[in-house]
Amino acid sequence: MFSASRSSTCSSSSSDSSPTRSGESRSYRRTRTPVKRPSNTLLGAAIGVLVLLMFTFAYANVPLFKLFCERFGLGGQGKARMKGEAASAMSSTTGPIESRNITVSLMGVSASGLPIRFRPSVPSVVTNPGRSVHLSYVFTNMSDDSVHFRAIHSIVPEQAAREFQLIQCFCFEDQSLGPRESRTLPVYFALSPRIPTGIEEMTLSYTLFPRDPKKKLPVPAREAN
Incomplete structure (x- = not known):
């Protein structure tokens, strides 16, 4: 009899505690705070604003960036030379x-938005270190208005940029084209004999940016190696 009574008491106690734990579990689930995640729209808008600010900063500082790269030989800009320095530069080496x-x-x-089409006189050229190359680009204004622009050059790979000697180039100063005008502008460069031996291919590219003719830019330093 005593054993049955104890069993009944334990069973009653067990059945009473079960709803309590279940209720606590339900209460815990109800009070949990969901984690808020930023929507894809907000995230996309933030990234778009950041990209726009970066482009605006780069666009506004193109001339300063170009001068800095030319001075220290960074960013694939190469080095500029006066036209009269070409012969002395080549004669100081053992030749091509x-x-x-x-x-x-x-x-x-x-x-984007600049109505100019331009192309090189040839898509590529094979040359030797120590030999000068004379090429040209053809520019055409596709609009009915005059256009003012500045060309920024870039050279890859960067290991070759330090030994790329830009002697004469339309990128040294601002350029302008009248309505529907076409013009051929020269490019005169040379590769130094000191160019690393592992380099067999390189690229010279230009990007055109619109310019306000009322605003003066500093002239790039043309200094010898």
């Missing part, structure tokens, strides 16, 4: 290294 052939590809693109 004809055993080495390097292919230089030429490219160009206009910034």
Whole structure:
């Protein structure tokens, strides 16, 4: 009899505690705070604003960035020379290294909204270290208004940029085209004999940016190596 009574008491106690734990579990689930995650729309808008600010900063500082790269040989800008310095630069070496052939590809693109089409006289040229190359680009204004612009050049790979000597280039100063005008502008460069031996191909490319003719830009330093 005593054993049955104890069993009944335990069973009653067990049945009473069960609803309590279940109720606590339900109460816990109800009071949990859901984690709020940013919507895809807000995230996309934030990224778009960041990209726009970066582009605006880069666009506003193109001339300063170009001058900085030319001065310190960074960012694939190469070095500029006065036209009269070309002969002395080449004569200070042992002459062209004809055993080495390097292919230089030429490219160009206009910034969005700039109505200019331009192309190199040849898509690529094979040259030797120590030999000068004379090429040209053809520019055409596709609009009925005059256009003012500045070309920014870039050279890849960067290991070759330090030994790329830009002697004469339309990128040294602002350019302008009248309505529907076409013009051919020269490019005169040379590769230094010191260019790394592993380089067999490189690319010279230009990007055109619109310019306000009322605003003066500093002239890039043209200094010898």
